[in-house]
Amino acid sequence: MKTFLYSLTISLFFLNAYSANAAAKQANNLTADQTPKNSPATILDAYLKLKNALSADNGKNAAAAGNELVKAFAGFDQSKLTPSQRKTYVDIESDAKEHAEHIGLNAGNIPHQREHFDMLSKDIYDIVKLLGPGRELYVDRCPMYNKGKGAIWISEVKDIKNPYFGKAMSTCGAIRETLH
Numbered sequence: 001m002k003t004f005l006y007s008l009t010i011s012l013f014f015l016n017a018y019s020a021n022a023a024a025k026q027a028n029n030l031t032a033d034q035t036p037k038n039s040p041a042t043i044l045d046a047y048l049k050l051k052n053a054l055s056a057d058n059g060k061n062a063a064a065a066g067n068e069l070v071k072a073f074a075g076f077d078q079s080k081l082t083p084s085q086r087k088t089y090v091d092i093e094s095d096a097k098e099h100a101e102h103i104g105l106n107a108g109n110i111p112h113q114r115e116h117f118d119m120l121s122k123d124i125y126d127i128v129k130l131l132g133p134g135r136e137l138y139v140d141r142c143p144m145y146n147k148g149k150g151a152i153w154i155s156e157v158k159d160i161k162n163p164y165f166g167k168a169m170s171t172c173g174a175i176r177e178t179l180h
């Protein structure tokens with residue numbers, strides 16, 4: 001009995017230490033989220049809005065988010081980037097902006113918006129890899145899009161809501177990578 005109580009006390013001690021540690025970690029994350037250094041927060045917000053509109057088969061909202069994304073690229077403060085980051089960023093951005101523009105111009109053509117979204121998602125992935133996500137994000141992949149070639153998208157939620165097939169095949173895909 002004595003041994004049992006002893007080990008129970010030890011376990012409780014570790015449990016407490018663990019939760020204190022977890023709470024501290026969470027607090028750190030919150031601070032990091034509020035002050036992202038070079039994180040492209042506005043770009044990501046517009047991209048995620050676009051992704052959610054495509055998941056909901058809403059071409060009009062997707063176009064609006066595409067236009068918002070064009071503005072987010074234009075407003076992104078490049079002065080905080082290092083010279084080498086800036087060089088890579090400018091390359092990716094010129095491609096990504098074009099996709100966002102086409103999505104903005106094609107409210108009535110969701111299949112075409114999705115073609116651009118495929119290429120845009122790769123650019124957004126590269127931007128996140130370059131500058132950091134500033135929050136937890138997931139890289140999802142649909143194995144069926146583009147005649148079985150597959151396509152990725154970035155998501156803020158763990159649930160799969162496929163932006164390439166929308167409601168017709170909402171849960172097709174899987175998380176490939178977690179970014180933080």
Ligand SMILES: [Cu+2]
Nearest residue numbers: 102103112116
């Ligand atoms: Cu186009």
